[in-house]
Amino acid sequence: GDLLIQICASDPLVVPVAAAALLNRAGDRVHERWRQSGRRGTNVPVGAELAAPRNLLGFIDGIVGPHTAAEQRRDLWLTGPSAVAGGTLAVVRRMExxxxxxxxxxxxxxxxxxxxxxxxxxPLSGGAVASGPDLGAKTPDGRYLVPANAHVRRAHxxxxxxxxMLRRSYSIDEPAPGLLFISFQNDLRTFTATLTHxxxxxxxxxFTTTTATGTFLILPGFDRQRPLGAGLFGVHT
Ligand code: HEM
Incomplete structure (x- = not known):
C-alpha cells in the first residue's frame, strides 16, 4: 500500500467508526487494501514515567527503547530531508x-x-525492570545468565x-493469535540489522511466523498552521 493510517482509541468501538468516516471522506481517491486490528494489554509500570503492556506470551513488551529526548533525537526522529524532518520511519510486521x-x-x-x-x-542478569540486561554476567559455572540465544541479547x-527502535506493538487474535509488531526508527537499518542478527x-x-510486513514514512506532526504533510506537499493555510 501507499498510505498507512493508524487509528487508535481507548474505546475499541470508536475505531471502525473513525475508519469508515475517513474512507467515506476520501471517496474514490483511497482504496483500502489491508486492515489489521490489535489491542494493547493493561499497562504495567516499568520505570520512571514508563509503562508497557504484556503480549500474548505473557511477557512485558516495550521496555527498552529511545525513551530520553537525547535518544529520540539520535535514533527516532528524521533530521532530513527538511520536508520530513521531525517525522520517522515505521516497520509494521504481523507475526503469528x-x-x-x-x-x-x-x-x-x-x-x-x-x-x-x-x-x-x-533481566535474568538481575537489577530493576528498566535496567538493561548485563550481557556479560555469568553463573559460577560459567554459563551466561542471559542465554546466548535469548531474544534480548540477539536484539540488543x-x-x-x-x-x-521505539517498539509499540499490538496483540492480535485475527487471523491468528500473534503480535502486530510496529517499530519506529530514523534508519531502516536499525530494523533490518536487528532482524538479521x-x-x-x-x-x-x-515460536513466530511472519505473515505480513511493510515499511512506511511517518510524516512530522501538524497543527492548524501547518497541516499534515505541509512540508512535503507545500500546503499552506
Ligand atoms: C512476535 C515476535 C516478538 C515478540 C513477542 C517480542 C517480544 C519482546 C519482549 C517481551 C522483549 C523484552 C522486553 C522489552 O524490552 O520490551 C523484547 C525486546 C526487544 N525486541 Fe522483541 N519481540 C518480537 C519480535 C521482535 C522483532 C521482529 C524485533 C526487531 C527486528 C524485535 C526487537 C526487539 C528489541 C530491539 C528489544 C530490546 C532488546 C534489549 O535491548 O533488551 N523484537 N521483545
Whole structure:
C-alpha cells in the first residue's frame, strides 16, 4: 500500500467508526487494501514515567527503547530531508505466535527465550525492570545468565551495532493469535540489522511466523498552521 493510517482509541468501538468516516471522506481517491486490528494489554509500570503492556506470551513488551529526548533525537526522529524532518520511519510486521507450544514450556524455559523474568520483566542478569540486561554476567559455572540465544541479547542495540527502535506493538487474535509488531526508527537499518542478527539464532523465532510486513514514512506532526504533510506537499493555510 501507499498510505498507512493508524487509528487508535481507548474505546475499541470508536475505531471502525473513525475508519469508515475517513474512507467515506476520501471517496474514490483511497482504496483500502489491508486492515489489521490489535489491542494493547493493561499497562504495567516499568520505570520512571514508563509503562508497557504484556503480549500474548505473557511477557512485558516495550521496555527498552529511545525513551530520553537525547535518544529520540539520535535514533527516532528524521533530521532530513527538511520536508520530513521531525517525522520517522515505521516497520509494521504481523507475526503469528505458537501459543500452545510456548505454554508447554516451564516458566524458567520461557524466561530463557526472552532473557527476562515473566512476572516482573527484570533481566535474568538481575537489577530493576528498566535496567538493561548485563550481557556479560555469568553463573559460577560459567554459563551466561542471559542465554546466548535469548531474544534480548540477539536484539540488543549494542550487540547488533544499531540504534534503538521505539517498539509499540499490538496483540492480535485475527487471523491468528500473534503480535502486530510496529517499530519506529530514523534508519531502516536499525530494523533490518536487528532482524538479521535475530535470524541467525534467536530462541523466540521458533515460536513466530511472519505473515505480513511493510515499511512506511511517518510524516512530522501538524497543527492548524501547518497541516499534515505541509512540508512535503507545500500546503499552506
Ligand atoms: C512476535 C515476535 C516478538 C515478540 C513477542 C517480542 C517480544 C519482546 C519482549 C517481551 C522483549 C523484552 C522486553 C522489552 O524490552 O520490551 C523484547 C525486546 C526487544 N525486541 Fe522483541 N519481540 C518480537 C519480535 C521482535 C522483532 C521482529 C524485533 C526487531 C527486528 C524485535 C526487537 C526487539 C528489541 C530491539 C528489544 C530490546 C532488546 C534489549 O535491548 O533488551 N523484537 N521483545
Amino acid at each position: 505466535l505458537d501459543l500452545p507450544r510456548f505454554a508447554a514450556l516451564s516458566v524458567a524455559e520461557q524466561e530463557a527465550v526472552f532473557g527476562r523474568r515473566r512476572a516482573s520483566g527484570a 542495540a549494542n550487540v547488533v551495532g544499531a540504534g534503538l 535475530m535470524d541467525a539464532a534467536d530462541a523466540l523465532l521458533d
